[in-house]
Structure formats: C-alpha cells, structure tokens
Amino acid sequence: MGCLSVVFNIIWILTGGWVTALGFFLTGVICYVTIVGIPLGRQAFKMASLTLAPFGRTIEYGGGAPSLVANVVWVLLGGWWSALCYLVEGALFCVTVVGIPFGLQLFKMAKLALLPFGATVR
Numbered sequence: 001m002g003c004l005s006v007v008f009n010i011i012w013i014l015t016g017g018w019v020t021a022l023g024f025f026l027t028g029v030i031c032y033v034t035i036v037g038i039p040l041g042r043q044a045f046k047m048a049s050l051t052l053a054p055f056g057r058t059i060e061y062g063g064g065a066p067s068l069v070a071n072v073v074w075v076l077l078g079g080w081w082s083a084l085c086y087l088v089e090g091a092l093f094c095v096t097v098v099g100i101p102f103g104l105q106l107f108k109m110a111k112l113a114l115l116p117f118g119a120t121v122r
Contacts, residue, residue: 005056008101017051024048039070040077043116047082050112050121054105063118070117079114086110 009017025048031041050057071079090106093099112119 002056008055009053012054012102012105013052017054021048021052024051039117040074043074046116046119046121047109047113050109054109055101058122059108059112060120060122061115061118062120067118071115074116075114079116083110083114086113 024044028041028044028048031037031044050059086106087110090103090110093103093106112121
C-alpha cells in the first residue's frame with residue numbers, strides 16, 4: 001500500500017468510514033449469533049474490512065454455482081439496497097474533483113455489496 005493510500009484511508013476513517021464499518025461488523029456479529037446466518041455474517045465482516053480501509057485494496061471475483069445461488073439470496077435479502085446506497089453516495093462524491101477518489105472507492109464497495117459471495121478482498 002502506497003503512502004497516498006494510507007493518507008486517503010486515514011481521511012476515510014476520520015470522515016465516517018469507521019461508522020459504516022462498525023455497522024457491518026455488528027451485523028456480522030448478529031448473523032453469527034443466529035448460527036444459520038454465519039455465511040451472511042462472513043460477508044458482513046468482509047464488507048466491514050473493506051469499508052474500514054478501501055484504498056490500496058482490490059477485489060477478486062470468482063466462485064461457481066454455490067456463489068451464484070448465495071448471491072441471488074443476498075440480493076433478495078437486501079444486498080441491492082446496500083449497493084444502491086453506495087452508488088448514490090459515490091455519484092455524489094464524484095460531483096467534485098476532490099471527491100472522485102472517494103467516489104471510486106464507493107463504486108468498488110457497491111459491486112461487493114451486490115455480489116459478495118465468491119469475492120476475495122486483497
């Protein structure tokens with residue numbers, strides 16, 4: 001991770017990234033408590049990790065039929081809503097030149113919020 005990524009991640013955390021990450025983390029904990037929701041909890045923890053420090057990280061998509069089925073269930077349970085919120089927020093950030101790097105990170109998170117199963121955050 002480069003120096004600029006570290007600076008942007010610090011700005012990201014200070015301006016509210018930690019709040020969203022905390023929300024995903026608490027969602028993951030609740031899902032793990034239900035036992036049945038453990039697969040959903042793992043995805044929430046993945047989102048929390050990316051939301052805490054998105055700059056300098058990439059997402060690799062893969063997986064087969066099980067990931068496809070799980071992603072369909074995820075989208076039906078509200079993944080589309082989360083992705084839509086990220087897209088709208090990203091578009092608002094991209095209105096200004098200063099906000100473009102942050103908007104691009106929000107677009108990256110929107111894709112992960114829509115299809116988290118089979119994705120790996122590096």
